[in-house]
Amino acid sequence: MPTNEDLAELLFPxxxxxxxxxxxxxxxxxxxEGAQVTRFxxxxxxxxxxxSLFTALISYTIAKKSGGxxxxxxxxxxxxRTIEGSGDLLIRELAEFGIVADExxxxxxxxxxxxxxxxxxxxxxxxxxxxxxxxxxxxxxDFCTPExxxxxxxxxxxxxxxxxxxxxxxxxxxxxxxxxxxxxxxGTPWVIRFRSNGNHDQKTKFVxxxxxxIELQDNDTDVVILKSDGLPTYHFAHVCDDHFMRTxxxxxxxxxxxxxxxxxxxxxxxxxxxxxxxxxxxxMKLDHxxxxxxxxxxxxxxxxxYFLDMGYCPRALLVYLMxxxxxxxxxxxxxxxxxxxxxxxxSMKKISMDGALFDEGKLNxxxxxxxxxxxxxxxxxxVSSYAKxxxxxxxxxxxxxxxxxxxxxxxxxxxxxxxxxxxxxxxIYPLIRYFFRDEWxxxxxxxxxxxxxxDRATVKKVLLExxxxxxxxxxxxxxxxxxxxxxxxYGFAISNKDYKANPSAFTGSISxxxxxxxxxxxxxxxxxxxxxxxxxxxxxxxxxxLGKVAASL
RNA sequence: GGCCCGUUGGAGAAGUGGCUUAACUCAUAUCCCUUUCAAGGAUACAUUCAUGGGUUCGAAUCCCGUACGGGUCACCA
Numbered sequence: 001m002p003t004n005e006d007l008a009e010l011l012f013p014x015x016x017x018x019x020x021x022x023x024x025x026x027x028x029x030x031x032x033e034g035a036q037v038t039r040f041x042x043x044x045x046x047x048x049x050x051x052s053l054f055t056a057l058i059s060y061t062i063a064k065k066s067g068g069x070x071x072x073x074x075x076x077x078x079x080x081r082t083i084e085g086s087g088d089l090l091i092r093e094l095a096e097f098g099i100v101a102d103e104x105x106x107x108x109x110x111x112x113x114x115x116x117x118x119x120x121x122x123x124x125x126x127x128x129x130x131x132x133x134x135x136x137x138x139x140x141x142d143f144c145t146p147e148x149x150x151x152x153x154x155x156x157x158x159x160x161x162x163x164x165x166x167x168x169x170x171x172x173x174x175x176x177x178x179x180x181x182x183x184x185x186x187g188t189p190w191v192i193r194f195r196s197n198g199n200h201d202q203k204t205k206f207v208x209x210x211x212x213x214i215e216l217q218d219n220d221t222d223v224v225i226l227k228s229d230g231l232p233t234y235h236f237a238h239v240c241d242d243h244f245m246r247t248x249x250x251x252x253x254x255x256x257x258x259x260x261x262x263x264x265x266x267x268x269x270x271x272x273x274x275x276x277x278x279x280x281x282x283x284m285k286l287d288h289x290x291x292x293x294x295x296x297x298x299x300x301x302x303x304x305x306y307f308l309d310m311g312y313c314p315r316a317l318l319v320y321l322m323x324x325x326x327x328x329x330x331x332x333x334x335x336x337x338x339x340x341x342x343x344x345x346x347s348m349k350k351i352s353m354d355g356a357l358f359d360e361g362k363l364n365x366x367x368x369x370x371x372x373x374x375x376x377x378x379x380x381x382x383v384s385s386y387a388k389x390x391x392x393x394x395x396x397x398x399x400x401x402x403x404x405x406x407x408x409x410x411x412x413x414x415x416x417x418x419x420x421x422x423x424x425x426x427x428i429y430p431l432i433r434y435f436f437r438d439e440w441x442x443x444x445x446x447x448x449x450x451x452x453x454x455d456r457a458t459v460k461k462v463l464l465e466x467x468x469x470x471x472x473x474x475x476x477x478x479x480x481x482x483x484x485x486x487x488x489x490y491g492f493a494i495s496n497k498d499y500k501a502n503p504s505a506f507t508g509s510i511s512x513x514x515x516x517x518x519x520x521x522x523x524x525x526x527x528x529x530x531x532x533x534x535x536x537x538x539x540x541x542x543x544x545x546l547g548k549v550a551a552s553l
Numbered sequence: 554g555g556c557c558c559g560u561u562g563g564a565g566a567a568g569u570g571g572c573u574u575a576a577c578u579c580a581u582a583u584c585c586c587u588u589u590c591a592a593g594g595a596u597a598c599a600u601u602c603a604u605g606g607g608u609u610c611g612a613a614u615c616c617c618g619u620a621c622g623g624g625u626c627a628c629c630a
Contacts, residue, residue, distance in 0.1 A: 078629055080629085144628095146627095153627095157554095160555095162554095162626080163555095163626065191628055193628095211559095215557085216557060224627085224628050227628040233629085233630085234630050235630095237630095254623085255623095255625070256624095256625090257558065257625080258558090258625040259625075279558090281558095290622075291622060323578080327577085330565085331576095334578080352565085352566070354558085354559045354622085354623075356566090357564060357565080358564095359579075361579065362564070366579095368591085372592090412591085412592085415592090419590095420591060422591095483588080487588095496587090496588090511587090511588045511589070515589065518590095524590085525590080528589095530589080
């Protein structure tokens, strides 16, 4: 009588590695008490998803906070969906956010003692474990074709029976070893399925680090663990890899909750201690009044690169995501005047259980706060690298006059309440174009939108006199007094109250006078502090602009 | 359809039986400050915690049902 032992040898004659060998090869990690080992394990099927960044941020934070290890594993077992080079893309994008793994897969080679960190290179490990599972009778070769499975499912659906490969519907579950050996020798294609001992009428409980106790129906389906292409399925690879990589807590999307009993079932069958689980909520979006998961295909904001291309500061996105993960982050951040995520006392229990709606308004708020908090040199460096990649025109100007651009970026920056008008780097150039002569010429050519409040002849005279008499190199109060004096001589009320009390007695209020100046210099009724703008442009440039505008009136 | 998870203001949410006349942040509105804007300051914005029952002297907080939303039932992860 042939045994499972014989079956295993027939299936994997070349496998001599054992689970014992593997246990020795990947010894328990020597980590301090409480240190957590976490991981980010994406499949290389495209760009970095916003939800993935969220999960990665949480994994990374848990490891760092506990003095543990955060590693990166590439789950490339789905050869059909794998996109060449996307694993490296993922790493690069993560790196932009400062999320760099302690160990794992890297474009230039693995780092760490628990590798390989790429599932397609772990075939020997999976095969070794599966061989033993077969010997123990906990896994078996299954000969169903896709058509067979389809027929089973159709039958179940038609009869309103729970679909799946389990119990009586697990066609090849109870084949004799002899029969299996015979079919294999005949060359029948096979996959390996896990033999579940579970009872669907019973419950399995596990404690989720975010949700607390979750109770689910026990797994009783015999899932495929080794596909016909020789690669494992996620279910098996997760159990195997996270055991031998000594992961202590699995952070993954909440869509995995329903399959957790399968994983627990396998951990039990292998006699391994299951890790803790933390199922992270998905980030949602409102679509026609309904919440739905951010979609890779439909939503541009599902791609992290969208924010990078838009010029959001990576830290702003990270800070925003952290405010979703732990809503008390905002209070902490304000109290400590800091956006340093590594200093924030992150708590897994404070992660909310339902998916947050992505709120671009709030991202913008953080964007402004973060950019305003950046020291000038850092801001300048970030803006330069953004412009280099996304805005050739702006970048050319930065290259040509770095100090000039720095002065512009520094406007109202060193105050107790710094200027906050850039939510993202792409907001900057359109707002500061007028600082450059040729751009200003274009603005001027299209017509300065003076209001009709003050007649043009007066406007012209005021601008000319301003050009002639305005002081440069003095403090703001002195400069402003000078402007007021000139304004007053043309009938502008220096006090807004006086003006409001009797508008007809004046040419306008002093703000109207300032508006003329502002309009001529910047082309807009809105600008940052005029005095600083004037000082940056310099007397000659201001005189040029004023003269040219006046001449056109 | 089965199973699981969730439901506090426009958004993120605090709150786990009396201290809540429901914190804080964003958004919005109004006002103040002000040479414009961005800020900054102040005020307003849930008579009520999806809903119906129940437990209790007392419930957003505990229990049950219902509704709604999300997820999952692959040789995809």
